[in-house]
Amino acid sequence: MSTTTAAPQVTETTKSVDFKTIIDIKDMDLYYGTYHALKKVNLTIPEKAVTAFIGPSGCGKSTLLRTLNRMNDMIPNTKIEGLVDIAGTDIYSNEVDVETLRKKVGMVFQQANPFPKSIYDNVAYGPRLHGIKNKAQLDEIVEQSLKQAALWNEVKDFLKRSAFSLSGGQQQRLCIARALAVNPEILLMDEATSALDPISTLKIEELTQELKNKYTIVMVTHNMHQAARISDQTVFFLNGEVVEFDQTDKLFSNPSDKRTEDYITGRFG
Amino acid sequence: MIQRRDFDLALGELSTLLEEMGRRVERALVESVESLKTQDVARAKEIIEKDAELNQLENDIMDIGSKLILTQQPVAKDLRRILVAFRIASDLERMGDLSIDIAKVVVRLEGQPLIKELVDIPRMAEIVQKMIEDSIKAYEREDVDLAYKMAKEDDLVDQLYGQILRDLYQYIVENPHNASQVMLLNFVGRYIERIADHATNIGESVVYLVTNSRPDLNS
Numbered sequence: 001m002s003t004t005t006a007a008p009q010v011t012e013t014t015k016s017v018d019f020k021t022i023i024d025i026k027d028m029d030l031y032y033g034t035y036h037a038l039k040k041v042n043l044t045i046p047e048k049a050v051t052a053f054i055g056p057s058g059c060g061k062s063t064l065l066r067t068l069n070r071m072n073d074m075i076p077n078t079k080i081e082g083l084v085d086i087a088g089t090d091i092y093s094n095e096v097d098v099e100t101l102r103k104k105v106g107m108v109f110q111q112a113n114p115f116p117k118s119i120y121d122n123v124a125y126g127p128r129l130h131g132i133k134n135k136a137q138l139d140e141i142v143e144q145s146l147k148q149a150a151l152w153n154e155v156k157d158f159l160k161r162s163a164f165s166l167s168g169g170q171q172q173r174l175c176i177a178r179a180l181a182v183n184p185e186i187l188l189m190d191e192a193t194s195a196l197d198p199i200s201t202l203k204i205e206e207l208t209q210e211l212k213n214k215y216t217i218v219m220v221t222h223n224m225h226q227a228a229r230i231s232d233q234t235v236f237f238l239n240g241e242v243v244e245f246d247q248t249d250k251l252f253s254n255p256s257d258k259r260t261e262d263y264i265t266g267r268f269g
Numbered sequence: 270m271i272q273r274r275d276f277d278l279a280l281g282e283l284s285t286l287l288e289e290m291g292r293r294v295e296r297a298l299v300e301s302v303e304s305l306k307t308q309d310v311a312r313a314k315e316i317i318e319k320d321a322e323l324n325q326l327e328n329d330i331m332d333i334g335s336k337l338i339l340t341q342q343p344v345a346k347d348l349r350r351i352l353v354a355f356r357i358a359s360d361l362e363r364m365g366d367l368s369i370d371i372a373k374v375v376v377r378l379e380g381q382p383l384i385k386e387l388v389d390i391p392r393m394a395e396i397v398q399k400m401i402e403d404s405i406k407a408y409e410r411e412d413v414d415l416a417y418k419m420a421k422e423d424d425l426v427d428q429l430y431g432q433i434l435r436d437l438y439q440y441i442v443e444n445p446h447n448a449s450q451v452m453l454l455n456f457v458g459r460y461i462e463r464i465a466d467h468a469t470n471i472g473e474s475v476v477y478l479v480t481n482s483r484p485d486l487n488s
Binding site for chain 1: 272273276342343344345346347348349481
């Protein structure tokens with residue numbers, strides 16, 4: 001028979017097989033004081049792909065994202081058990097330098113948070129912090145990072161202007177450029193488009209498709225259609241547990257778990 | 270907790286319209302074959318006039334479904350429900366057209382006595398009527414087994430059609446003047462056979478709706 005519907009990918013596997021794993025989480029529990037926020041999480045995240053975390057508020061998706069560059073360290077009484085391995089390193093071992101980790105694992109937040117500095121200095125901030133002083137080298141990094149963040153053409157003539165002179169969508173891309181300037185391997189995006197207008201959102205969505213050729217992207221989103229549009233894998237969380245992890249096409253066309261189906265079709269949550 | 274009540278109601282409306290289309294198509298087939306058997310031209314003309322209503326139902330389904338895709342952004346089975354409604358509506362519309370084609374044969378045969386008493390064509394129509402009924406039932410109940418069972422009947426329909434062709438051929442051999450009527454009756458057999466293929470398509474849509482896989486029930 002012939003149909004006019006788009007062919008969903010029919011896969012037997014539940015884990016991605018074409019990619020190399022970069023993040024490997026094994027039996028991870030996280031507690032905020034006595035609150036058990038993440039329960040026995042097991043997850044392998046593939047390199048150079050977009051992985052989306054979805055789930056209702058309070059399901060643990062942002063908490064998990066923040067464990068990947070140890071942002072939770074700043075929250076008192078946080079306890080983590082189990083293994084979070086990134087590119088072969090247990091990131092919670094005592095030898096790990098958190099600053100080095102955060103260079104490797106960059107993050108972009110819901111609200112664009114440029115520094116009160118010029119556009120140039122925002123992007124050059126990280127490289128300078130890591131010891132790069134050569135002007136020509138910094139210029140090169142700033143240009144490349146802004147190009148990768150699809151912002152260069154809009155700002156190349158105003159690099160000395162304050163970052164606050166940019167629109168919200170431009171500020172968010174500036175934050176992406178700032179994260180890319182230190183040459184990370186992984187880019188975490190926590191609701192990075194939820195404060196943006198539709199056009200800026202589309203720009204960032206397109207950007208992720210470019211960036212995934214070079215970086216691993218892990219994103220939290222409340223917009224399920226965004227997850228369906230731009231991610232390769234999707235993880236559905238509920239009450240601190242991973243309910244389902246699958247190819248995005250599969251998860252949004254034929255989810256295996258009833259709870260996933262109920263959530264994505266808007267029947268609860 | 271049940272949410273999206275209006276969305277669910279609209280999906281229910283799509284099913285109701287499809288079921289209505291199914292009932293009308295079934296009736297159109299039965300009545301057109303009956304009018305052929307009795308050579309009732311007036312009745313055949315009535316059937317032809319009713320086609321517009323069936324087309325309207327298909328348009329209603331397209332309108333409701335498109336609006337739901339636009340406003341509700343359905344995913345997973347919700348999306349399949351709408352895609353399948355489009356496809357089934359288009360199959361039913363074609364089945365309706367084919368029944369009309371049978372009625373048109375009745376009009377063209379006006380004033381000509383039938384060269385033989387019709388036995389196999391009504392028999393074939395009866396099987397196909399049951400296939401239509403079962404295909405819609407399978408859709409209503411999301412019954413994959415019934416969809417497969419219904420599609421199996423298509424083999425019998427194909428066999429009967431082959432037999433009708435061979436029988437009719439004899440009438441041309443006996444008297445070449447029979448050729449034009451034989452050709453028209455042959456068309457009728459072909460139309461009914463095509464209706465059965467569309468019923469099988471509905472079965473495939475049911476399987477796709479329930480399982481997200483696309484089997485070929487025609488093979």
